[in-house]
Amino acid sequence: MKNENNVKVIPLGGLGEIGKNITAFEYKNEIIVIDCGISFPDEEMYGVDLVIPDITYLLNNSDRVKGIFITHGHEDHIGSLPYILKQLNVPVYGTRLTLGIVENKLKEHNILSDCELNKVEAGDIIELENLKVEFIRNTHSIADSCSIAIHTPIGVILHTGDFKIDYTPIDGLVMDLERISNLGRNGVLLLMADSTNVERPGHTIPERSIGETLTRIFSNAKGRVIVATFASNIHRMQQIVNASVKYGRKIAFSGRSMENISEVAMDLGYLHIPEGKTISVDEIQSYPNEQVTIITTGSQGEPMSALARIAFSTHRKLKIEPKDLYIISASPIPGNGKLVSKVINQLFKRGADVIYEALEEVHVSGHAYQEELKLIHTLVHPKYFMPVHGEYRHLRHHSELAQKLGMEEKNIFNLETGQVLELSDKEAMITGRVHTGSVYVDGFGVGDVGNIVLRDRKHLAQDGMLTIVATIEKESYSIIAGPDIITRGFVYAKESEALIKEAKDIVRKELEDCLENKVIEWYVLKANMKKSMEKYLYEKTKRRPIILPIIMEI
Amino acid sequence: MKNENNVKVIPLGGLGEIGKNITAFEYKNEIIVIDCGISFPDEEMYGVDLVIPDITYLLNNSDRVKGIFITHGHEDHIGSLPYILKQLNVPVYGTRLTLGIVENKLKEHNILSDCELNKVEAGDIIELENLKVEFIRNTHSIADSCSIAIHTPIGVILHTGDFKIDYTPIDGLVMDLERISNLGRNGVLLLMADSTNVERPGHTIPERSIGETLTRIFSNAKGRVIVATFASNIHRMQQIVNASVKYGRKIAFSGRSMENISEVAMDLGYLHIPEGKTISVDEIQSYPNEQVTIITTGSQGEPMSALARIAFSTHRKLKIEPKDLYIISASPIPGNGKLVSKVINQLFKRGADVIYEALEEVHVSGHAYQEELKLIHTLVHPKYFMPVHGEYRHLRHHSELAQKLGMEEKNIFNLETGQVLELSDKEAMITGRVHTGSVYVDGFGVGDVGNIVLRDRKHLAQDGMLTIVATIEKESYSIIAGPDIITRGFVYAKESEALIKEAKDIVRKELEDCLENKVIEWYVLKANMKKSMEKYLYEKTKRRPIILPIIMEI
Structure with a gap:
């Protein structure tokens, strides 16, 4: 055609x-x-x-x-x-x-x-x-x-x-x-x-009905209200602002994308907050808790987000306070459920109250x-x-x-x-x-990370790595330093002393055998060392760390 | 007290x-x-x-x-x-x-x-x-x-x-x-x-109502029905068996835990299958598709499970066939949602029909x-x-x-x-x-994998690793081999040639400076090499691979 x-x-x-x-x-x-x-x-x-x-x-x-x-x-x-x-x-x-x-x-x-x-x-x-x-x-x-x-x-x-x-x-x-x-x-x-x-x-429920739920929740809040939502959801933000203003609360924004987007939205007239109702995170301490709303990032439980940092006490400016009410006004995106749960559990453990989708209609x-x-x-x-x-x-x-x-x-x-x-x-x-x-x-x-790099990272993540290094003198067919073995992400050092010692012996033997037979090509030496090591480690541990043999020649 | x-x-x-x-x-x-x-x-x-x-x-x-x-x-x-x-x-x-x-x-x-x-x-x-x-x-x-x-x-x-x-x-x-x-x-x-x-x-809905749904679905099935569920859910298994028998189907079990547990359950009288109604996976080919039910593992999308292997065509004995109907009779456990979705998508792509919780009440x-x-x-x-x-x-x-x-x-x-x-x-x-x-x-x-090992694995997974190795002669304060650099999970080799070359120069300079000043303690040498390398790589790539400096002495 x-x-x-x-x-x-x-x-x-x-x-x-x-x-x-x-x-x-x-x-x-x-x-x-x-x-x-x-x-x-x-x-x-x-x-x-x-x-x-x-x-x-x-x-x-x-x-x-x-x-x-x-x-x-x-x-x-x-x-x-x-x-x-x-x-x-x-x-x-x-x-x-x-x-x-x-x-x-x-x-x-x-x-x-x-x-x-x-x-x-x-x-x-x-x-x-x-x-x-x-x-x-x-x-x-x-x-x-x-x-x-x-x-x-x-x-x-x-x-x-x-x-x-x-x-x-x-x-x-x-x-x-x-x-x-x-x-x-x-x-x-x-x-x-x-x-x-x-x-x-x-049919989806209308955004406005979330506002009604939020307003009801705000009407009962005795301390600060901290709402986590998507930074881009200006309408949700507006409804949180409306509920806050209705109950005499000042509004602070926390988290980089929340601060950025709320500023853009206010500048361009998409988010309306009455004069004098916004405060910075630094000013929160100057107001009684029941007069403060914080709108924050972290609704997906992201470990570095403002909400997660509050929950795990690593936020520089915000700490959990008595009667704090946290609202997660979002659904976990597939894959984020466990992260969100972690934050919710931690907030509860620290004595805060938390409202989320399973309990109230706070998201659509x-x-x-x-x-x-x-x-x-x-x-x-x-x-x-x-x-x-x-x-x-x-x-x-x-x-x-x-x-x-x-x-x-x-x-x-x-x-x-x-x-x-x-x-x-x-x-x-x-x-x-x-x-x-x-x-x-x-x-x-x-674009400089592709499938090979990712495959190696996955392999490293699973079983860690083990470097074998030895220096040989070509002319005399002799080992003059090493072999040494260094591991990361494989086993505890103290648990593995005997294992590593035996591994060294095996590598040394392999290397000596090669050199005795005048085999000096580094790729053959490396392949042999790697093979014997893989076999030994799998038999002993049922693991397959990345093995990195390095031969230095002088 | x-x-x-x-x-x-x-x-x-x-x-x-x-x-x-x-x-x-x-x-x-x-x-x-x-x-x-x-x-x-x-x-x-x-x-x-x-x-x-x-x-x-x-x-x-x-x-x-x-x-x-x-x-x-x-x-x-x-x-x-x-x-x-x-x-x-x-x-x-x-x-x-x-x-x-x-x-x-x-x-x-x-x-x-x-x-x-x-x-x-x-x-x-x-x-x-x-x-x-x-x-x-x-x-x-x-x-x-x-x-x-x-x-x-x-x-x-x-x-x-x-x-x-x-x-x-x-x-x-x-x-x-x-x-x-x-x-x-x-x-x-x-x-x-x-x-x-x-x-x-x-209140939970009764298990029996799942059976009614399954029976209705079976009544319309034109080809094989493949049901993935938890191997331990004998009652679910019984209902799948009942629906199968009702519509003249033989039943095969696939997946190790499914085979194990169904056998135990039959032996002990917890699972009742009329004489002659079970067949092995090998016998499936001898029956018309519309007379076959397969009960399988993989309801959580586990990549090595029978269901995932069928979906991705890596199962040795079972292939997707026309008019196959797949039923995922389970909920994804938190964290498994994406895996389950992958399998569902793949089954659809291969032309099969799939029924799961979002579509029908096939799990409680x-x-x-x-x-x-x-x-x-x-x-x-x-x-x-x-x-x-x-x-x-x-x-x-x-x-x-x-x-x-x-x-x-x-x-x-x-x-x-x-x-x-x-x-x-x-x-x-x-x-x-x-x-x-x-x-x-x-x-x-x-117990031989603990927090240090896991921290290293996480670090390796994020940014990979870079080994620097050099052989030095103590007496002459000179480098006699290396420094060599080997990376895994860091960057593509071809993309990083210039980067690694410059990195080698930096390490060599660092090492030479130390040796010139008669600094020979291996831990100082290693610390200095590591530090200069970290700084250089972070500036160039914004990544922090695990850096493993190895000094061999002769």
Whole structure:
């Protein structure tokens, strides 16, 4: 179906995985990109700080890339921008709050002045040569979030971005269902929709009801109230502020991202706090406990977060005090449950009171449940559908949901990252695959930690390592120093004295045997030493530490 | 309150943690122990296979320990027996199924013939010199489970063990509420009760309703049905068998623990499968797919389990086939959610259908919810209460639940592992603490991996390691070989050539400076090399690998 009038949709990340959302849309000489997120390392990615998408494909087509369009300011949609813009400096488009958060990031990476950030408002349409990109207000767990419609010469592609349908949002700005309905009436070629919560029946509860629960909880609080939530959830923040003001409390923000984002949100008018109601963490001591609210990071139990440091008494400024009430206003992201539990247990142990999801409705998801998804499908009734945002199981279930609503399976495309969906006004099919992948960020290094390094780290983590070192004199075929053995992460020194002594004897014997036979090639010596050591240690301990034989020659 | 007639209750594990349940009860010259479990390593315990309790206290009082009484056959209640019995060989008491599972374990450790296992039936009372130990039938997610009442001269202690209240259990053996009520009427000194699900309102749904769901699902299955569940959940197994037989399917068991436990359960008459209905995994190919059920391990997504191996095509005998239906009949234990998700996603990707908790009611917890706990408290109305089995937050909430039912806070004891609760007929208080702890099992090693080793493994996992080795001649104050640098888990070799070259130069310079100044003490040389290297690497990479300087002298 090759045709220069076709539109190509190429997810470069985010399909069949959580996070790292980035999708390219291509028509003739124009490529636009929606979102540019990171994902967080899974437990196998030892030492990796974060994961960004491999954008080789965009770099190979850099002259055609016209801009990156951001749906909202969450890390899994904006987090890669500082890294990607260093490689591919193209204009970025987003709403005011989204770009406010992006600006902060680019500043930290010292590249803000090199970047072109274009502020848009919901409703705006950016006109490129052939493509038009329309921002459509939606509702999500961050303010100023948008869906995006791409108007192409062969039809409209509607990408919901992350969304839920909240009819009573805190800022009063409801999702622009009218515009979406209008697009649907005029015909949408392809719908791409958020699949995160497709397994959940019913409808999300409105954000406002969390506010009601919080207000009730605040009304009974006798000491300080410390609420941990996502720093980006400005609406949640606003509701905590409202409950605090109602009960005569001052508000302090704690934790770097909480301080950063609350400041951006206040500056830009997304977070409203009456004059004189905010205080700094340093000022908390000047107020009676029952007049203080602290909004903090750490809702995921992150060990270095403000909340965890309070719980484990390592926070420099904040200590647990009598009658403190802690509220975890968030769900643990999969994988974080144990960390969150640790913090909750520790707070209880220290005598504090803690309220969390299992006990009260203090959190609601930002992603549409089944009935919300059905509404969008029904309004849009697209020609083709592609589920996005979610693990494979979610994409699969979203495809089933669409079929229950009457779509034919052949019109649904469940893509993998890197696959190319090509659309004409008559047909759609997967026509190829481009290079994609994950790039690991570790410290200053971007991409210098790969599978070999990670495999070694995993191996080291499991059984530790053992270095054998010996100096030999080539000419005389003799050992002149060593062999010495040094271990880390293997066994306790005191427990292993006999073991290491015997190991040394074995290595020395192996080495002497080789030298006696005039074997002097270091790689043979090393291989033999390693082999005999592995065998011995496994028999004795059932462990396989990394063995590092080093031969020095003089 | 020291008095030789006092009873002491000493949890040696299992309080404020999940697993590793073991509690000592002491009266005069008698000590009895309830349960002897393991816990599984958390993510910080790199390379550790399992965790057993430190029983120093029991070893120091070994002549007084009269026996270990087991409530039921779950790992967190029996798993340490092979290790503990090697140190402290005392009689073990338990019901038939429980001891059947224990026997298997002791056989694997080659110590069965050295151990004394005493089979009891629910209702039996074991009479020791002063203490009587009564087994009382309860219901749980494993058959033949018991609560235990200890009759002491100063009163009765009732330990519920793990339990829920199922009025229609699969084996028809309901919890002996009559006996519990009877004990309560005559006065119970101390109640110790399962806190696992105290945060959940209402009542567990009965196991039988899972059977109804499974039967409905089986009625629609067109190919093989593969059900993953806990090997020890004989009742679940029975229901899967019943549904299979109803729809003309043969049953095969896959996975080592599944094969072991199903065999024990059949032998002992706890699992009933009609003649000719079981087949081996090797025979599956001889039957049409729609006549096959496979009951397998792997409900927690364990990477080496049968289910994961099927999903990732590494199972030697079982492959995914068209129309396969996979059922995950279990909840992910906290921390395992991502692993389970991986397997589910992979099964979907390979075209199979998968049903799990988010979609259908295919699992129910084995631990009492709030209303069940209230029933037990109401029947027993003990003088003192001690919440057990659960993290700290659960113990705390169980204590609150007891207070809502009318107990006074002063009569509730929320202990930590190692604390001693001393009871007389007049009062109860925490009077001391004994030595307790965790012992790590890694391969053959029991206790040879401790905090230093784990700290090193964590460090290695984060940033890898870098060995610097040099040979020096003492007399001439000169370097005669090296310095060489070898890294593992740090950076890609090809990316780091320049880095490592510069690092070598720095080390050589450092070493030469020292030698020039006649500094020859190896610990000074090593410290200096390490320090300069750390500084250099952190500046360049923002990483801190373990640095291992080795100086050989000739």
